[in-house]
Amino acid sequence: MPRDTLSRDQILRAAVELLDAEGLEGLNMRALGQRLGSAATAVYWHVGSKDNLVALAGDLAWNEIDLPEVTPGTWRPAATALATGLYGMLCRHPWVLQAFGTFLLVGPGKARYDDRSLAVYEEAGFPGTQADQAAAAVFTFVLGNALGASAAAAVRRRLAREGESAEAQLKEAMAKAVEYASAYPRLRPRLDTASSGYAASPEQTFELGLAAVLDGLAGRLGADQPSNGSRTPL
Amino acid sequence: MPRDTLSRDQILRAAVELLDAEGLEGLNMRALGQRLGSAATAVYWHVGSKDNLVALAGDLAWNEIDLPEVTPGTWRPAATALATGLYGMLCRHPWVLQAFGTFLLVGPGKARYDDRSLAVYEEAGFPGTQADQAAAAVFTFVLGNALGASAAAAVRRRLAREGESAEAQLKEAMAKAVEYASAYPRLRPRLDTASSGYAASPEQTFELGLAAVLDGLAGRLGADQPSNGSRTPL
């Protein structure tokens, strides 16, 4: 190991820092090289390509989530912990959402992301339900919710950072909404409330939504029932 | 209007075709120009920039969703219709997710997307609840779920298109999951089921999940109750 040699870990740490600070479009190989005090192209020897670099950085971020201990027979605490962990990670590293977007939850290339969580969920269990469907539903929806909530948080942060211009934009959008809503009398007071800034914090929204989703999943999946689940019509 | 002149609509249609066929990274100005039978740079006069082009294409896709008729007093059919519409649109145009990812649900720049749906939801109403929080929750979670489910569908389509190699990748990932799960005895049979291909269709999963989410939201938001909603602990 020569003296001034890059290491994969070093590169990944710098990449994550850059991604956290500048976002996905702020990461380019030359900037990364400069931050590392070496030529841009030196990075290639260690990570192969930018795509792979981002994938590895994504691994690092994902591994920040500490997977919950699973108590047999109860799935809700584990599901809550996992969703909360994902939510927190996505708030800390919004670029993960941007980079993996579609494939974060279900992508085959990065499927091992999923496998560990899937294992947790499977172990947490929805006893008596068809496992694949239950797992898919939990996975898609509980984690999808974390995703949506963290997106909301990211937008709010962006609003805060970009300051007035963005806020004005939002006001304008709200005004349009009010105009559109003129045909709906009951809607007005609600929009007035909403337009006086976001009232609920993203965390509140996240927790409320997660609780609601878990309520619903418990009702649908908790009991032993046929997989077509014809309990309540849509 | 000269004879062989581009129109904004024409450009947007071509862009959407290209995006549908090749994905977000398949769209570049020169390819678009070629498809239109004109120079790449001619497009700029009509749409200004690529970012704006994608935004406009996104508008087009979004407008494919026919917003539900709202029957006062019942919100569930409207919520279902909107989520289903969004789900369908995202399945037809997966690039929308890729392009707008974070900001699809809540972004201020494209907030007018949201406003129309928000109006529907607000009108659909969760009588007695704090409107902003309810609206935020519904918006984030119901639509977030559509997002998650359509992502799953997109991955499945990609698996189908890329054929064996991707399928092998998935098998491998599943094998890893099984190995990881060796410590969890109850998990094995479920993974076996899951690894024999995706058992449930994305549509089934989407419908099941949506129903569950709406169940949960109904329980949390339907009744007049304090907004801290201390009904069921997480």
Place this chain on the structure above:
DNA sequence: CATAGCATTTGAACATCGTTCAAGTGCTGG
């Protein structure tokens, strides 16, 4: 201790892509 070999870095160079710009082209209204 010297030297061969390998790991690692470097800078130049290329292709692609978004974008700009000055110069054209052709319709349209006076």
Place this chain on the structure above:
DNA sequence: CCAGCACTTGAACGATGTTCAAATGCTATG
């Protein structure tokens, strides 16, 4: 018929991901 404007064109620039041959310097072997 002509001036002006809407629109198009091709060349060119800067940024970026990536490749490659050459250089550098450590390490292990004779």
